[in-house]
Amino acid sequence: MSDMTSQAAAPRSPGRPRSSRADEAIIEATLDLLAEGAKIDTLSIEAIASRAGVGKATIYRRWPGKDALLRDALAILKGTPPTPIGRSVREDLVLLLGAVGRNTDPRSEKIMSCLLPEVNRNQDRYELYQGVVEPRRARVREVLERGVRNGELRTDLDIELALALLTGPMLIQRVLRWHPELDDDVLAERVVDGVLEGIRAR
Amino acid sequence: MSDMTSQAAAPRSPGRPRSSRADEAIIEATLDLLAEGAKIDTLSIEAIASRAGVGKATIYRRWPGKDALLRDALAILKGTPPTPIGRSVREDLVLLLGAVGRNTDPRSEKIMSCLLPEVNRNQDRYELYQGVVEPRRARVREVLERGVRNGELRTDLDIELALALLTGPMLIQRVLRWHPELDDDVLAERVVDGVLEGIRAR
Numbered sequence: 001m002s003d004m005t006s007q008a009a010a011p012r013s014p015g016r017p018r019s020s021r022a023d024e025a026i027i028e029a030t031l032d033l034l035a036e037g038a039k040i041d042t043l044s045i046e047a048i049a050s051r052a053g054v055g056k057a058t059i060y061r062r063w064p065g066k067d068a069l070l071r072d073a074l075a076i077l078k079g080t081p082p083t084p085i086g087r088s089v090r091e092d093l094v095l096l097l098g099a100v101g102r103n104t105d106p107r108s109e110k111i112m113s114c115l116l117p118e119v120n121r122n123q124d125r126y127e128l129y130q131g132v133v134e135p136r137r138a139r140v141r142e143v144l145e146r147g148v149r150n151g152e153l154r155t156d157l158d159i160e161l162a163l164a165l166l167t168g169p170m171l172i173q174r175v176l177r178w179h180p181e182l183d184d185d186v187l188a189e190r191v192v193d194g195v196l197e198g199i200r201a202r
Numbered sequence: 203m204s205d206m207t208s209q210a211a212a213p214r215s216p217g218r219p220r221s222s223r224a225d226e227a228i229i230e231a232t233l234d235l236l237a238e239g240a241k242i243d244t245l246s247i248e249a250i251a252s253r254a255g256v257g258k259a260t261i262y263r264r265w266p267g268k269d270a271l272l273r274d275a276l277a278i279l280k281g282t283p284p285t286p287i288g289r290s291v292r293e294d295l296v297l298l299l300g301a302v303g304r305n306t307d308p309r310s311e312k313i314m315s316c317l318l319p320e321v322n323r324n325q326d327r328y329e330l331y332q333g334v335v336e337p338r339r340a341r342v343r344e345v346l347e348r349g350v351r352n353g354e355l356r357t358d359l360d361i362e363l364a365l366a367l368l369t370g371p372m373l374i375q376r377v378l379r380w381h382p383e384l385d386d387d388v389l390a391e392r393v394v395d396g397v398l399e400g401i402r403a404r
Contacts, residue, residue, distance in 0.1 A: 164374065165371050167380070168375075171380075177321065180332065195367060197400045198400025199346075199356060199397055200398040
């Protein structure tokens, strides 16, 4: 029995070279259904299989259940964060923060805006959200740790706090347009410089 | 004809001494309906009037339409931000930021989590959101301006950026629990000190 449909010919996602074309069709079907308004709670493996043109058994061969499939689908939806260059902490922070909340996949805004209101009310949704966020936090963390080691950043730096100081302003602007007058084009640079230098008089 | 019901005996909202008891019943009915899942788009003046036990004319005597009523209802839902003490910028920032995303009204989390996903997709919702946010931004802005004037903060401070640097980390933690390991109890102090001092080595 062939599981494949024409949808499986979708472009290969970067960073997942092991994927078969059926896997890709399953991931794409999951993301399409969510972007079209399917609720995470009620989305069924059956509906995903039907949309992908595969049997349910094909999905269960690769993923133990819906949560694992959703985790992989969201990871592919959000893509991989940029790779730091390594010349200066400032440059790498601007690069990484410039990508915060920037959705390259058009389905992302719709899917994330359905997920986010749930993260504080549902532990499964929270873990799904953290699965998206933690790899991004980890990449910024590496840059900050390098900065502490090489003397660019304070030796007593609270790295976990610094992650929130850098990411918070980017996220509220990109997701909520929190301040109508902050220009998005130079926001990452301004946030990085603001957090690097601080606001106290010297 | 009497417009009043027993619901109008709800406690008087602080900061709105001009409200009649009918006004309060109308505001409470609006907030109750939203908290119970009514959609902002489809919530009708008729449904609000019915829930408040008043006639539609009573609502239109006080509010020109639903948007104006929603603005007032959200302002009352979110309450007034704390009043700065005036001794030091640090102390006042900790006070104001400690209140960010802290909802005293139990209906607030539900109502805001329905509003927030819409703010980037619907201009009316965005203006409603800004009506909640701007009075809070204004209060922090006054403290920052005082700090620039009295020499506590850098004379070249970008105040609008600083508002985002301070508020962003608080909001992502309080609304999304963005970083699972940041302790909420001391978060406002740590954010304020982090933004005051900066992270660059000196």
